Amino acid sequence: MVKGVGIGFRRDIADEIIGMVNPSPNFIELAPENWIDMGGYWRAKLDEAAEKYPISLHGLSLSIGSPDELDFDFLKKIKAFIKQYDIKIYSEHLSYSKCDNAHLYDLLPIPFTQDAVIHIAERIKVVQDYLEMPLAIENVSYYTAVAAEMKEHEFISEIVNKSNCNLLLDVNNIYVNAFNHGYNTKDFINNLPLEKVSYIHMAGHEKVADDLIIDTHGEAIIDPVYELLKWVYPKLNNSPVLLERDFNFPEINELKRELTQLHKITNQEEVDA
């Protein structure tokens, strides 16, 4: 069962995560693309981690917002992986990473348009039917909107409502987008279908210019992002919270300190300054 506070299972810190105590994560999250078809040392490490923690999946290459066809060969592998590791949460990004039959390996922003809403909601339904489980879609960070005809919160909400999928609320992405695009974080959150939130992401970011923050997952979570989670968490259904750290890994004690902070928020305790 995925609940409480988890951490992203990355190779650079795999042993530390497996051996983590006081606190240890309640679950781990990984990108299935990085583990499917892989044997040897890393498969053994994954299996060791799977013995200890429940796993949630956070995909990178489904490309739910792509104009290209869904890749059923890939979905078949995802489904088998889900079964093998008894996965209860599979999330993906509300973005596209493949276009014109070519993968790009990063998340591009989808035009916020009505036709895209319908297109994506249909694709989510197909994926959910195929996998026989709900998909949680994540609000992504973006650095420019492309050909937008509606607001971001309308775009997300309509897709979630039309497809009946779950929402992965990435609190850091809301902070990043609010800064980059000049909106109010709390107003934005209040306009989302919070009853559909099944999972939460927390991460750090990097301010690279006076008018731009990049969602790097390479820094510690900053206080305003903790504050935002503290504000929104009581509105949610005790959803599991995931600490994302993908680069620039600190000492494990620093990650443990972040996990402790997140535990306190999810338990409605005072957060250390």
Place this chain on the structure above:
Amino acid sequence: MLKPETINQQSKLAQYSRTGEKQDLILSNPQHVFQYRRLVFYVVLGIMQQAFPIAQKAIGIESFKALVNEFFNSHNCKTPQVWKLPLEFCNWFKTSNQVDLNPSYLSELLYFEWLEIEVHTQKDTSTEGLMPFQGNAISSLRLNPYLKSINLNYPYHKFLPEEWLSQKAEYPMVIYRGVSDFKVHFMAVSKFGLGVIQFLLQTENLTLGEFLEILTQQNNEAQSENLQKQVLTFFNQLSHKGILFEASK
């Protein structure tokens, strides 16, 4: 159904991210769109640098970067799993006009470096029933299932890059993963040894007795006796390295 203008904008952003070439995009923050080109390209470059450290060092960082850029511009990346992309890079390079523009060893070197990844990440298979090779004539000869052989033309493992071209010859090599320690090992073998390994790779469940009989049939008596000694010595070496096993037939 997506409108053509939506598809068009998505396609143009993807094209820009792949090539860095300016596109006619409707953007709220045009000054920040270059971040997509930067982020996308550095994911791919990072994967290639990690996969091909020797090739990058041999041709230089800038040439390598230009090569990856050309690959990403001109090749539609097929795999949804980015760690498999280095194989697409090898295959693209082999068939692209870049072969003529780069050192003659590069295609082979890229493939050689990929083989290390392939063996390291190869899906696990059952090794149940495998026992150390003891020279039992009626047991099947079984190779380590995580093994690749290659007859290199250049001595990447023996000389500095500037000497590779002048040292062109045959350098047979076996690359394998330890069955229990998961580590990748390299073993230089003789041309005869490579032939033996490739023969064993093509045959299934051959016993030592059957193998030696085939050797005898293909050579005269004097040669056979000598070859059998060579083979048994070689098999013991392979066994010691964790490359050769035997199993009950």
